[in-house]
Amino acid sequence: MDFEKKKERAISIMKSKKMWSSNYAPPLLRLAWKIGIKIPPLPFARFWQVALLMGIPIGSVWGIVMWLFTWKESGMDPADAIARSLLLDVWMGISMALFHWWRKVANNLPDWDHLG
Template sequence: MQREPAMFGQPASPTPSQREQALQILARTGIGKANYAPPLFRLLWRLQANCPPPHFLPFWQAALLLGLFLGPSWAGLMWLLSHLLAWPQPSLPILSVAALVIGALFGLSMALYYAYGRRKYRLPTWEALASPLAAHKRA
């Protein structure tokens, strides 16, 4: 059996079936696919990253991953637009602080959104999906 590398503090899973189970559960809830499998996560999965769907990430990991993605992306976009459109160019300290604040606010708000969805739909834990007993109960 091929083992995928562990990511985000999660134990390595023998196959992607754990993620597939999670995606099937999320699809049955009626949550939109763009919400339970956002583009960033689909990209990570395509790059062979063994990370759970965002609803199954612990709060701090969702906040950190999403905040660290958006903060620098937003700063890079603002820097690029300021050069292309001849806007006043922000100083590096201002751009850095703005990226940090934007990233933190976005990461926290998205982590709250996913935690709310996890509770609302009574989703199992990621670890419960890995246990053979849990798979047997769902079958």
């Protein structure tokens, strides 16, 4: 079964379980789909895929905003700002990956490889 068919099957399963679409297909993931990146809906994705997709953008945007509005004026060293942003990247990535793993288990969803 090709990716699009598996994705639609996964989405129909999650809809039948009354899962919120904002949880399994947030705007960032829909953007990735539109540009051709083939990542399964988040509860079906691999742990590292969720961690990277959710951690890097959130931590990076947060770091840039904090630098522009707070850290730069307070005299924070740029290396310290980058380190804090990276820590948030890791923390958010792992947290979101654990959340979506838990949603998969709580809703008794099949593995991505067993859809079809």
